[in-house]
Amino acid sequence: MELSQEHRMLQDMVRQFVAAEVEPVAAQLDEEEKFPAEILQKMSELGLLGIPFPEEYGGAGMDTTAFAIAVEEVARSCASTAITLCAHISLGAYPIYTFGNEEQKNKYLPGLCSGEFLGAFGLTEPDAGSDAGGIKTRAERKNGNWVIDGRKVFITNGGKSKVIITSARSNPQAPKHKSLSTFLVENSNPGFKLGKTEKKLGLRGSNTQELIYENCEVTPDALLGAEGDGFKQAVTTLDEGRIGIGALALGIAQGAYDRAREYAKQRIQFGKPIAKHQAIQFKLADMATEIEAARLLVYQAAWLKDHQKPFIKQSAMCKLYASEAAMRVTNAAIQIHGGYGFIKDYPVERYYRDAKLMTIGEGTSEIQRLVIARQILQE
Numbered sequence: 140m141e142l143s144q145e146h147r148m149l150q151d152m153v154r155q156f157v158a159a160e161v162e163p164v165a166a167q168l169d170e171e172e173k174f175p176a177e178i179l180q181k182m183s184e185l186g187l188l189g190i191p192f193p194e195e196y197g198g199a200g201m202d203t204t205a206f207a208i209a210v211e212e213v214a215r216s217c218a219s220t221a222i223t224l225c226a227h228i229s230l231g232a233y234p235i236y237t238f239g240n241e242e243q244k245n246k247y248l249p250g251l252c253s254g255e256f257l258g259a260f261g262l263t264e265p266d267a268g269s270d271a272g273g274i275k276t277r278a279e280r281k282n283g284n285w286v287i288d289g290r291k292v293f294i295t296n297g298g299k300s301k302v303i304i305t306s307a308r309s310n311p312q313a314p315k316h317k318s319l320s321t322f323l324v325e326n327s328n329p330g331f332k333l334g335k336t337e338k339k340l341g342l343r344g345s346n347t348q349e350l351i352y353e354n355c356e357v358t359p360d361a362l363l364g365a366e367g368d369g370f371k372q373a374v375t376t377l378d379e380g381r382i383g384i385g386a387l388a389l390g391i392a393q394g395a396y397d398r399a400r401e402y403a404k405q406r407i408q409f410g411k412p413i414a415k416h417q418a419i420q421f422k423l424a425d426m427a428t429e430i431e432a433a434r435l436l437v438y439q440a441a442w443l444k445d446h447q448k449p450f451i452k453q454s455a456m457c458k459l460y461a462s463e464a465a466m467r468v469t470n471a472a473i474q475i476h477g478g479y480g481f482i483k484d485y486p487v488e489r490y491y492r493d494a495k496l497m498t499i500g501e502g503t504s505e506i507q508r509l510v511i512a513r514q515i516l517q518e
């Protein structure tokens with residue numbers, strides 16, 4: 140697939156940056172569960188934290204394809220850094236750009252795009268994951284303000300963000316999907332506090348946070364878009380965000396494949412490199428084929444979005460396929476490394492652990508299949 144000159148230049152730039160700044164510390168971030176704050180700072184200097192947003196709000200004025208390319212390149216070395224970037228852009232900043240009024244955009248987007256602060260998206264709750272319509276966090280009107288009470292779990296960047304896009308039930312009497320509203324809650328807001336920081340199988344350098352809202356009072360200008368639009372806004376955000384997860388899964392798969400291919404050329408068994416054994420060649424061929432297919436799906440979804448065409452089916456397909464391909468590819472990468480793949484001296488075990496979240500976050504594989512089925516049955 141031919142990238143435009145602008146996209147190729149971005150890809151080269153991010154690739155060089157990742158080789159110099161991300162790759163050398165990726166294993167350490169994972170091992171020490173260290174948040175990539177310094178890397179984010181350097182990325183912000185390159186304009187990567189506001190890639191798809193217009194320059195008037197401090198963004199780089201590029202598009203979704205550029206966003207996908209950057210996420211993929213970072214994920215080839217460090218999925219923890221990539222998900223931090225991805226969530227910041229597609230879950231933290233995107234809803235403000237898409238649903239916010241001018242005042243809200245001017246208040247938050249320049250800081251989000253410059254990396255002055257990060258953003259997060261608080262939808263999931265202990266009893267509401269796939270069924271986001273079931274959230275229990277309440278927003279009640281009080282003296283002209285909104286008072287939010289509830290708890291969010293598993294929020295990426297939740298403990299590192301200034302602004303948290305928070306879904307809450309503002310009208311329990313309304314039908315389930317019309318009863319939610321979205322609020323821009325700042326971390327300094329009285330009544331907002333951090334719960335536990337999760338320890339994870341993978342993406343250990345990223346921040347996954349419980350958030351607690353106790354009598355958390357926000358002014359009316361914290362309401363994002365119209366009251367009652369929260370469910371629709373969350374679904375739209377996730378439709379778009381899945382392109383980012385697809386790109387992330389693609390990058391993980393590519394990174395694991397690159398390492399497996401190199402290893403196969405060097406490892407000698409039975410008097411020749413294992414890459415000369417047909418069983419290993421077939422694995423590499425399957426991996427390369429799945430990566431190409433995933434890339435086409437990811438870029439197609441991004442292209443459709445960039446050209447204002449329907450993309451819901453394709454974003455779910457790219458997320459579903461790329462994440463499941465990443466599981467197969469990282470598994471094969473370990474197999475190609477044999478015992479060395481299982482130990483931490485080689486990075487493929489990290490890729491395998493990191494890949495798993497891709498089949499869960501922003502809608503599980505099962506939910507993607509439901510989204511795709513709904514779309515294709517309407518056609």
Ligand SMILES: Cc1cc2nc3c(=O)[nH]c(=O)nc-3n(C[C@H](O)[C@H](O)[C@H](O)COP(=O)(O)OP(=O)(O)OC[C@H]3O[C@@H](n4cnc5c(N)ncnc54)[C@H](O)[C@@H]3O)c2cc1C
Nearest residue numbers: 260261262263268269293294295347499500501502503505
């Ligand atoms: C590291 C990490 C980061 C995350 N980041 C964020 C974030 O930034 N913001 C945020 O809001 N959330 C975030 N999440 C939450 C994530 O989106 C949810 O975990 C995910 O949507 C699944 O919800 P759940 O965990 O409650 O699982 P459940 O919904 O309880 O699902 C359990 C199982 O049941 C299946 N299932 C459920 N319903 C159906 C159905 N109708 N048909 C078939 N199968 C079904 C699921 O596919 C799954 O296999 C994150 C999670 C993790 C682990």
